[in-house]
Amino acid sequence: LCHECGVCTAYCPRDAKPASVMAALRDYSITHYAVPGFMARAMSDAKYLPLLLALPALIFLVALASLGNLAALPEGEIVYTKFMPTLYVELIFNAAAALSVAGGAAGGVRYWRAMRRQMGGNRTFHWSALLPTLRAILRHKGFGECEERPVGTRKTYRGHLYRSHLAAFYGFVGLGVTTVSVAIGIYVFGYLTPWPLWHPVKILGNVSGLALLAAIAVLIYRRIADAERAGKSTYSDRLFLGLLLLTTLTGYLSELFRLAELPAAAYPVYFIHLVFVFVLIVYLPYSKFAHVMYRTVAMLHAMGAAPASRDAPGRSDVATA
Numbered sequence: 001l002c003h004e005c006g007v008c009t010a011y012c013p014r015d016a017k018p019a020s021v022m023a024a025l026r027d028y029s030i031t032h033y034a035v036p037g038f039m040a041r042a043m044s045d046a047k048y049l050p051l052l053l054a055l056p057a058l059i060f061l062v063a064l065a066s067l068g069n070l071a072a073l074p075e076g077e078i079v080y081t082k083f084m085p086t087l088y089v090e091l092i093f094n095a096a097a098a099l100s101v102a103g104g105a106a107g108g109v110r111y112w113r114a115m116r117r118q119m120g121g122n123r124t125f126h127w128s129a130l131l132p133t134l135r136a137i138l139r140h141k142g143f144g145e146c147e148e149r150p151v152g153t154r155k156t157y158r159g160h161l162y163r164s165h166l167a168a169f170y171g172f173v174g175l176g177v178t179t180v181s182v183a184i185g186i187y188v189f190g191y192l193t194p195w196p197l198w199h200p201v202k203i204l205g206n207v208s209g210l211a212l213l214a215a216i217a218v219l220i221y222r223r224i225a226d227a228e229r230a231g232k233s234t235y236s237d238r239l240f241l242g243l244l245l246l247t248t249l250t251g252y253l254s255e256l257f258r259l260a261e262l263p264a265a266a267y268p269v270y271f272i273h274l275v276f277v278f279v280l281i282v283y284l285p286y287s288k289f290a291h292v293m294y295r296t297v298a299m300l301h302a303m304g305a306a307p308a309s310r311d312a313p314g315r316s317d318v319a320t321a
Contacts, residue, residue: 016025060084
């Protein structure tokens with residue numbers, strides 16, 4: 001099995017563009033196993049994008065209207081919690097994320113059962129496989145195999161992939177840690193935002209955002225510069241990179257406009273930022289981001305073989321989606 005998509009490499013013609021083949025298979029797999037399926041179809045078709053953006057926009061507009069901030073912006077110092085209180089943001093995102101997690105879990109279960117049927121049904125989940133799987137994900141070891149064990153003879157554009165993906169992965173993790181840390185600071189210690197730029201959590205967020213932007217820039221550039229070797233990008237690829245880029249940029253612009261004391265720009269940009277964050281996080285099980293979930297499930301499945309084979313070299317890198 002190919003460590004990236006889970007499909008036997010014999011099905012990949014030696015002269016085919018592996019990235020295009022893998023991307024198409026990944027998109028098909030996500031659409032096939034997603035629960036509910038119409039969400040994955042919507043995320044894979046550009047004509048549904050306005051509706052996908054309109055849903056969170058409408059939710060946040062209703063929240064602003066109930067607060068009286070729809071017709072007039074808060075006066076005085078720019079504080080985003082005066083515009084959209086933290087409690088409202090938490091309630092909206094937690095409720096939506098709960099539905100998203102339920103759908104993602106259902107899709108993961110369907111995928112696990114399909115792998116068991118396809119591969120003999122003799123593998124079961126082992127808690128002992130969890131730690132090695134997480135370690136393999138954090139190390140990104142499998143990405144080295146794109147060069148060590150290439151599919152076919154065609155040169156690929158993947159020489160940059162390990163470092164770029166690593167920067168994107170840890171940049172996103174850093175932003176997640178920043179968000180959780182801010183929530184802990186507010187609810188546990190009563191340390192209200194905005195926090196100063198020199199605060200360690202603020203520094204972590206800004207550095208993580210820069211790492212993510214750098215990775216996105218490299219990925220976009222290489223897709224353009226190496227289009228012949230990389231193959232045609234799918235809509236889900238472009239949408240995912242676009243969402244990552246716009247979410248990060250609007251986050252930085254929200255910070256910049258706040259520091260520049262420009263409320264007429266700061267609050268609308270912050271609203272747009274919330275919409276992009278919603279689309280990126282809540283629709284995760286149905287976008288290219290779903291490979292985080294499906295790849296992890298596949299790695300756990302691969303590690304669920306007989307104990308003697310779990311420690312086989314490269315075993316934890318067999319993955320999907």
